[in-house]
Amino acid sequence: MELNLAVRAFELLLGFSLALQCIEYLRIPALDRVNDWAILRSEIPERPRGVRALLDVLLTARNYRVLIVLRLALAIGLMSGGLGLAGSLLLFAIALVLLLRWRGAFNGGSDFMTLVGLTGLLIAHLAGTFKGMDFGWRAGLWYITLQSLTSYFMSGWVKLLHASWRSGRALPQFLDTGIYGPLPSNSLYRQPWLARTISWTFTVWEGLFPLALLDVRLAALFCAVASVFHFLVFRFFGLNRFFWAWMTTYPAILWCAGQPMS
Amino acid sequence: MTAFTLITLVLVGVYFMWLAFFGLRRHRHLVQGPWLFFFRAFFPNWKFYHAAGKAPRLYVRAQGPYGVWGDWQRVYARMPWRAGHVLHNPVVNLALNHQNLVDHLWSDVQDLPEGGDIRERATYQLVTRLAHEAVRGGHWGDVPMLPAASPDAPHFQFELRMDALLENERVPASSELVLQSPVLATWN
Secondary structure, eight states: OOOOHHHHHHHHHHHHHHHHHHHHHHHHHHHHHSSOOOHHHHGSSOOOOTTHHHHHTTEEEEEHHHHHHHHHHHHHHHHHTTTHHHHHHHHHHHOOOOOOHTTSSSHHHHHHHHHHHHHHHHHHHHHHHHHHHHHHHHHHHHHHHHHHHHHHHHHHHHHHTTHHHHHHHHHHHHHSSTTOOOOOOOOOOGGGHHHHHHHHHHHHHHTTGOOOGGOOOHHHHHHHHHHHHHHHHHHOOOOOHHHHHHHHTTHHHHHHHSTOOO | OOOOHHHHHHHHHHHHHHEEEESSOTTTTSSSSSHHHTTGGOOOOOOOOOOEEEEEEEEEEEEEETBBBBBOOOOOOOOOOOGGGGOOOOHHHHHHHHHHHHHHHHHHHHHHHHHHOOGGGHHHHHHHHHHHHHHHHHHEEESSSSSSOOTTTTTEEEEEEEESOOOOEESSSSSEEEEOOOOOOOOO
């Protein structure tokens, strides 16, 4: 994959993922009567002084909305390919404010991977400012790739260390907890042999994901399976943001996989 | 293969070897401190759904007009699936965020220092609001938080329990009480 193509695909996917998140963020205040900033602010450390006061200003209902609309506009700018260093810095800064607004994460891992994408974008523009954009994007894409591969590697092997995953018992238990669950009592996933087969297949595939770097065709296969995997996670657990956040990293993986042997 | 390529591959290999030997070990509270808590997204452990067994769950009950307490009911979101949710899913994401609060309250109870008061924690106060919202007939989108809410209840109470993920007839195989709130007055 050419560097320019990888960068364009990454910008489009990250921008799209951010835009979807923003549209959800704009809807949430009308739905949520629990996450009250008056309570949340008490957790913000008093030092350095002024941070809490600044957040009080930034996170009034109106200003929070303005912040999200600004983030949406930047996401669209990113998709159009016209976002430079200033825009990347602004997106990164808004991400930090959102981490503080939502106790470190609104939606767990998807926020973490979104931050990986934004950090990669910032690395690309910062490094690019000093050493040229080619160098900047290489650094940014490698950062994103290593983080994405690490996420699969850790997620796979940590499961294989647990007897409940090796035996397949964990799979129907977790699927039963899914927001679109529980599984029907006669679900095929309750068959021990099938649960064991699926568990081993996905956990070994996750654990071996770093091998994607050896060949771009292998990387394409790993990423294709990953897309199906994340869609299934969405199907059972409702984690739509995970689907898009991880998809964002695939252009970087495909580009990096094309590098070592060239 | 050039020397640069070889060095890159070796470095990547060493990194994943290091992860295998160090990163996979259990580290409780590797990231500590309030700022690090807020910015833990910079140090993700990527351990999703790894340990089956038990999980924290919120239960609530409401007092009726004659002082009679209703049954304990679990506050746990179940939604109908829609393919379009892959593009826009605020209700489900909010419900998942609420369950995260319950998980974090459990974590705060475990970490409470000797003589500490859990009621001072933001998680306790937020979960109190969640319990209140459920009792008073709150919804996640179109889905009620409870099968039987009590919008006029003068008082309510909540419990944090560790439920077994394994269920028989939709009832957890085990359920351990972790925390019981005092009787709380409802508010408008």
